[in-house]
Amino acid sequence: MKRFFQAQSAFPALASMAAVTVFCGLFLHAESQTAVMGLTIGAVVALFLLARAGWNALAAASFAGHGRSAHTAVLLGVLLIAAAFYDQHFPLLMLASVLLYVVVCLGLNLQFGYAGVVNFAGAAFFGIGCYTSAVLAGHTPLPHALVVVAGGLMAAGIGSLLILPVLRTHGHYAALITIAFGILFRVFLEVNDTLGGPQGMKVPGMEILGWKLNDNLQFGDVELSFYVNYVVLSLALLAVAFMLVRRLERSWIGLNLDAVRLDEIACAAFGINVARWKIAAFTLGNFLAGMAGSIYAMMTGFVAPNSFTFGDSLILVSIVILGGIGNPWGLAVATAIVLILPEKLQFIQEYRLLLYAALVILILLFKPDGLLPRQVRNYLPGWKPRPRGESPARSAKAVQ
Amino acid sequence: MDLGLLSQYVFNGLMLGMIYAMVAVGFTLFFGVLDVIKFSHGDVLMVGAFTGLATYLGLQAIGVDSPLAQLLVMALVATLAMALLGALIAKYLVLPLRLAPPLNTLLLTLMLGSVLREAVRLFYPQGSNPKPFPRLLPDDFIGFGSFTLRADSMILLLGGFAAIAVVHLVITRTKLGLAIRAVAQDAETARIMGINFEFIVLLTFAIGSGMAALGGLMNGLYYNEINFGIGLLLGVIGFSAAVLGGLGNIYGAILGGFVFSALQSIGAVSLPALFPGTSTAYKDVFAFAVVIVFMAWRPTGLIAEKKSERV
Numbered sequence: 161m162k163r164f165f166q167a168q169s170a171f172p173a174l175a176s177m178a179a180v181t182v183f184c185g186l187f188l189h190a191e192s193q194t195a196v197m198g199l200t201i202g203a204v205v206a207l208f209l210l211a212r213a214g215w216n217a218l219a220a221a222s223f224a225g226h227g228r229s230a231h232t233a234v235l236l237g238v239l240l241i242a243a244a245f246y247d248q249h250f251p252l253l254m255l256a257s258v259l260l261y262v263v264v265c266l267g268l269n270l271q272f273g274y275a276g277v278v279n280f281a282g283a284a285f286f287g288i289g290c291y292t293s294a295v296l297a298g299h300t301p302l303p304h305a306l307v308v309v310a311g312g313l314m315a316a317g318i319g320s321l322l323i324l325p326v327l328r329t330h331g332h333y334a335a336l337i338t339i340a341f342g343i344l345f346r347v348f349l350e351v352n353d354t355l356g357g358p359q360g361m362k363v364p365g366m367e368i369l370g371w372k373l374n375d376n377l378q379f380g381d382v383e384l385s386f387y388v389n390y391v392v393l394s395l396a397l398l399a400v401a402f403m404l405v406r407r408l409e410r411s412w413i414g415l416n417l418d419a420v421r422l423d424e425i426a427c428a429a430f431g432i433n434v435a436r437w438k439i440a441a442f443t444l445g446n447f448l449a450g451m452a453g454s455i456y457a458m459m460t461g462f463v464a465p466n467s468f469t470f471g472d473s474l475i476l477v478s479i480v481i482l483g484g485i486g487n488p489w490g491l492a493v494a495t496a497i498v499l500i501l502p503e504k505l506q507f508i509q510e511y512r513l514l515l516y517a518a519l520v521i522l523i524l525l526f527k528p529d530g531l532l533p534r535q536v537r538n539y540l541p542g543w544k545p546r547p548r549g550e551s552p553a554r555s556a557k558a559v560q
Numbered sequence: 561m562d563l564g565l566l567s568q569y570v571f572n573g574l575m576l577g578m579i580y581a582m583v584a585v586g587f588t589l590f591f592g593v594l595d596v597i598k599f600s601h602g603d604v605l606m607v608g609a610f611t612g613l614a615t616y617l618g619l620q621a622i623g624v625d626s627p628l629a630q631l632l633v634m635a636l637v638a639t640l641a642m643a644l645l646g647a648l649i650a651k652y653l654v655l656p657l658r659l660a661p662p663l664n665t666l667l668l669t670l671m672l673g674s675v676l677r678e679a680v681r682l683f684y685p686q687g688s689n690p691k692p693f694p695r696l697l698p699d700d701f702i703g704f705g706s707f708t709l710r711a712d713s714m715i716l717l718l719g720g721f722a723a724i725a726v727v728h729l730v731i732t733r734t735k736l737g738l739a740i741r742a743v744a745q746d747a748e749t750a751r752i753m754g755i756n757f758e759f760i761v762l763l764t765f766a767i768g769s770g771m772a773a774l775g776g777l778m779n780g781l782y783y784n785e786i787n788f789g790i791g792l793l794l795g796v797i798g799f800s801a802a803v804l805g806g807l808g809n810i811y812g813a814i815l816g817g818f819v820f821s822a823l824q825s826i827g828a829v830s831l832p833a834l835f836p837g838t839s840t841a842y843k844d845v846f847a848f849a850v851v852i853v854f855m856a857w858r859p860t861g862l863i864a865e866k867k868s869e870r871v
Contacts, residue, residue, distance in 0.1 A: 278663060322852065324856045325859075332803075333803055333807075333855060335597070339799075341848070343793070343848060347848075348845045470792060471674065477667065511678070513678050514682065517672070520668075521653070524671075525668070
């Protein structure tokens with residue numbers, strides 16, 4: 161029995177995943193404000209108590225040691241939640257949106273979590289994907305699977321116009337370029353009548369090889385909501401993107417990106433091509449945002465400039481900061497919190513931007529690494545960094 | 561296009577350029593002393609305009625109805641309140657992050673801007689609707705053909721010029737200004753010379769934010785309307801102007817402000833003329849696109865950043 165509760169066992173990770181899945185299911189199911197409030201407070205208290213008992217560190221270590229089964233458990237968890245709400249549109253829509261937003265944030269994470277290229281126009285690149293799919297799916301016979309790729313390529317292509325100014329500038333100047341681009345993009349959409357102006361455009365539902373994603377699925381007597389299709393599709397995109405980002409981070413490419421972020425001059429002295437890695441990270445990040453955007457547009461069936469404001473870009477940035485810059489798992493958790501909490505707690509809906517902004521300020525002041533800070537790469541399973549005059553508790557945390 | 565219309569455009573451009581320059585001077589001052597970008601600057605401007613409006617309503621309520629007195633009290637209250645707000649922001653939000661990566665300061669102040677914007681939208685009575693701003697300046701005008709020179713615009717232009725001139729004189733001619741310049745040049749050495757670093761930083765933030773409040777009032781008086789969202793665009797434009805001119809240089813900021821408004825006017829006039837059917841609303845798209853292209857060409861602005869000469 162005791163061996164289940166050791167870091168080498170997969171049990172802590174799987175048990176935690178099961179608990180999280182059940183919690184998410186209950187949370188999405190909860191209707192009354194008191195129930196939602198109770199669940200939120202309960203989760204915070206439970207996490208705090210578990211952290212005191214040392215469970216979180218144990219689960220994290222076990223998670224790191226059993227990557228494959230833990231990842232399968234996460235996928236299963238999402239599918240189970242989708243199955244539990246098989247006939248309800250709204251929870252499934254939220255689930256799919258969270259999955260797609262995680263893809264966008266993974267892109268941003270590549271850009272300024274790893275390579276240190278600031279991008280305050282995340283919502284604009286997401287929007288490019290949305291509008292690409294509105295135009296291509298609505299007015300051309302291009303197969304929709306290609307439309308999604310085209311959305312990504314379009315975002316990457318338009319993003320490449322910004323590469324020269326982004327490369328030539330540093331810090332604040334580079335931030336200004338993306339901010340200016342984000343605002344320019346929104347104004348452009350609002351005044352451009354071809355793209356629907358402020359009213360936006362309708363987007364047809366997705367259809368892959370005759371499989372219409374916007375039709376409800378019928379299995380005998382059971383009718384599944386059509387959003388199940390999009391949940392599965394988004395999950396597939398997310399799984400691929402997630403794997404890609406994790407592999408990149410672990411590889412020599414990730415090391416190069418980190419080096420570029422930390423010290424450009426030292427990098428150049430060691431023969432690392434700074435410009436190449438910045439371009440790679442920026443383009444790949446925008447590509448991911450564009451792909452997610454084009455699926456999102458076909459799912460919601462409608463795009464309008466108001467969804468791509470500077471405020472939305474800021475929300476994306478705050479997700480990355482909240483989650484723990486550079487940690488993909490952290491931003492998955494943060495996306496879920498940031499997107500679902502205001503939907504369920506109606507009274508904070510109005511105050512949501514205010515709350516996020518205040519929360520990010522507090523995080524930056526007191527816990528700049530985010531909720532789930534990024535860990536040192538763990539190339540050898542079970543390897544512990546030597547504690548350098550640190551307390552044992554601290555070094556146990558470092559292997560998480 | 562006739563000369564009258566052209567001079568109308570030029571005059572409006574000057575007017576906007578003055579407001580932009582006032583915002584840009586704030587950015588450049590902050591960057592000078594602390595090497596940070598305080599992105600909430602535009603929203604401080606908006607809060608300043610709302611403070612002015614609230615003061616005006618308060619004055620109406622207690623029965624002060626001379627426009628001149630109202631205007632002076634409004635300017636005084638708004639400037640002082642924003643100077644205090646700016647100093648508080650510097651003390652509790654910007655200075656604690658001095659050793660963190662510059663991106664963190666930028667993010668923090670961006671978020672602070674959102675907090676200010678949302679706070680006005682949610683907590684000012686009907687803050688989400690545009691508010692009429694009182695016309696307090698004389699509405700006389702002199703006509704030259706199709707060009708009308710309005711007295712209120714003239715007063716605003718001169719007022720803005722005077723505010724920038726005063727700040728410039730303070731920085732170049734007084735002992736306080738010497739201290740600000742010393743901190744901008746080298747904070748460590750300035751401290752060794754007995755300059756109270758924190759006090760100078762807070763004071764600089766207070767001066768910049770006070771300027772923003774004046775800019776907000778000018779903006780309100782010029783358009784006769786304010787809303788909670790003006791700060792974001794004005795902040796980005798002010799930042800662009802400061803960067804166009806070269807961050808850390810006060811002349812650069814002024815130049816950048818006028819260049820940006822000139823770009824907008826050129827966009828508004830030439831785009832419909834060159835491509836029939838395009839709307840003048842593309843002027844911001846045009847101006848920002850030029851800024852982005854310009855940054856690729858001269859990454860540090862028109863008057864390049866020199867280590868020995870900030871502010």
